[in-house]
Amino acid sequence: MPQIMTESVMDALTLRDLTLSYAGDAVVHGVDLALKHRELGCLLGPSGCGKSTLLRAIAGFQALDDGEILLAGETLSTPNAMVLPEHRGVGMVFQDVALFPHLTVSDNIAFGLTDWSKPEARTRISELLDLIGLQGLDARYPHELSGGQQQRVALARAMAPKPKLLLLDEPFSGLDTELRGRLASEVRAILKADGISALLVTHDQREAFDFADRIAVMRAGRIEQFDTAYQIYHEPVSEFVAHFVGPGEVIDASVSGIRSVSSPLGELASDSDFGLPVGCPVHVFLRPDDLIHDDHSPYRGRLIAKHFRGAHHVYEVQLESGVVLGCLAPSHHNHELGENVGLRLELEHLVVFPVKRLCLREDCVNARCTGCPA
């Protein structure tokens, strides 16, 4: 990939064809990834997808089976040679905080500043304490801080020596839900203010949305999609990505034109070509916010459950085919369960996946299509 080769000098982090194994089993398969300078990236995926192993490899705690890791264009790891962790210029925030319990807050932050002059180090520490909003707590010991405060100190400690890249390994997972969301946005602001490049690992899509510029969705050791939160949510490249980053349902449909499918909700038009032959069975992926309850719509279904959210309802509507779809309804449209209610599609972009079945037609032009009718 020559394009990546030339760009990689500009990138903060480049992973090339990275293959890693854990306890003898390959857990990451040929991953490519490039993170720009000052970009906040995220590895999002279910547990066991290899995201933490990937992070350990970047930190230098994990040997490579194959591939290469570059930091700002310099090689860090190959299968044959690795720069030792202490010489990498990579910082890391750990899931279990990992503050040194025998050192105060300011000594923890100063731990990585051994090469700095005393006044410089002092300035950096107070600058960071300001940034994380813990001025005046510099003489405290870690056990005297709350969970959120500890995690902020851990962040400051990792940022202190100005690493070329900061890694965050599920740093918020030990905290309660409310604090988690707030801290993710807060940390994003802190890192942006310091102009640092970072990579976060998490299994929580909301945390990823709050934190990252771009999100790499991982599954079984591969990156399925690396895009902005908006694109991942609205233009997922696979059904896995679609389901993983938010609620939604799939309805059966078939391709009826270059840019249209016919479905139980009528003829649906897309803003781009599918590249699938007419008649090919497909899944159309619909998020609750793609469907609006509309009393005047000709497409109807039975209301089987409703969840009041204050500003609106989320209805669960069962179509004749048996498929249950989520849809939004205005707060004051309080229909009874069992009623027949109208549905209207409000789509920006139609998300269509070919049904996964081996395609037997020789003249099927699309490699992704695995199920055109004979």
Next chain:
Amino acid sequence: MAITQVSRVTFGRRRPNGFVITAIGAALCVALPVLVVLGFMLFSTSESWSHLVETVLWRYILHSVLLSVAVAIGVVMIGVPAAWLISFYAFPGRRLLSWLLLLPMAYPAYILAYTYTGLLDYSGPVLTWMRSIDAPAWVMWPLLEIRSIPGAAVMLSLVLYPYVYLLARAAFLEQAANVMEAGYSLGQTRSQVFLRVVIPMARPAIVAGTLLAVMETLADYGTVQFFGVQTFTTGIVRTFYGLRDTAGAAQLASILLGFVALLVILERLSRRKIQYYSDQNRRLSRLAVTLTGWRAIWAMLLCAAPLMLGFALPTAVLGYWTLFYAEGGALWSLTLNSFVLAGIASLVVVGVALVIAYANRLYPAPWLSNVTTVIGLGYALPGVVVAIGVLIPFGALDQWLSRGLMAFGVEPRLWISGSIGLLIFAYTVRFLAVANGNLVSGLSRIRPSLDHSGRLLGRTQSQVLRQIHVPLMRGSVLTAILICFVDVLKELPATLILRPFDFNTLAVRVYDLAGDERLIDAAPASLMIIAVGLLPVILLNRSVHAANHD
């Protein structure tokens, strides 16, 4: 940045190094006595075995089993009610009693046995007083017959019940209050909840504590020897020294090991269940029932009784004898001997244990942790078995050396088997598990992410050890040294068998004086052992408290 330092050696794949080799060496050392003893069982064709089977074997088995069962009953009957009262009721003195109940742990059973024998002597104060008030014979007779299996069981129970008390108390305290509240909400009375919820949930802990007490019982030599109870340990020593039958002694030892192995397996199984029953998200605060009036006094008496009999009374008696009767003698030189020996041994033991703990940390391989498990089983090895298992091979080596050196005109002597070195080797085998357990639990608190943080903040492996591990491990290392020190000080059979000629320690001196029926003269040395023995008990209590308040 160029690749300044390239290393194929990373955290995941590390070549075996000095640490690992030491760990394997230590495991082989621990295994040596076991292998020697089992080797005789498997490969020896001596006639002594059939002779042993025909004569003493069944007596040893019967006595050991009887004593074990009696001690098991005794420690449960003392330990569980005390733990139950301390955990679930409020009464005057509860807080104080909760840790005073640990004090009998400072007593080696043999010192308790010597003290009570002296106290209950026919011409001693107790029986003299009883005769003066014409106490009935059925009261006096059991006191006179203390030198018996029941007497030994009482002595051992009085010093070993803290195992059960500690584990049962921890289990009671760790039970989530809401589990009990769920019981009440389902219409159960207090006693029903106790019988159907509290006791079943604490049972694995009680079983584990009891098994530990039984292991100590099987390992005991001083008490049973003094009381003339013929068990495996006395049998092994008698066969080895009295009959000069090495093979027979080793074969007896291997049968004892079989019993111990069974106990170890049972204990491990119970321990696994303890984890299963303890609740991580427990809510500890629970309303203790406040006892008043007679009930409070009964509770106090019930908790104070084992403390009185297992610690206060014998200590008072020893103190009295020391002050008014005991013949002076070489107490200070004995103390110096003991302390130097225990000091060197505990430093060696903890040093080796440190290397093993770090071998596991730096070279995380499944087979290496299996090696460490083998080391961890050392706590179950009776001192007599260790001593015999060490003496047999090194004694043979000495003979071989002497024979070889005689050709060069060197006088034959015991090069190894009569040396302090071999004694320290035996202590290492016996107590490595104790030190290892302490260090591993200390090291587990330094999570790998702390090491990784240090590395990513620019420290080398050895800088991480110096700047993070040394300050954080100091407490665990000192605790391990202290516990080993006291264990070495109290250890009797291995010291007795392996000590160099004319080398006396406090424990050996106490044993010798008791053997000469000079029980009163043994008091000062006994008191010294107990005074030092109190240190780890206090430490243990503090760590239990810290764990409860975490």
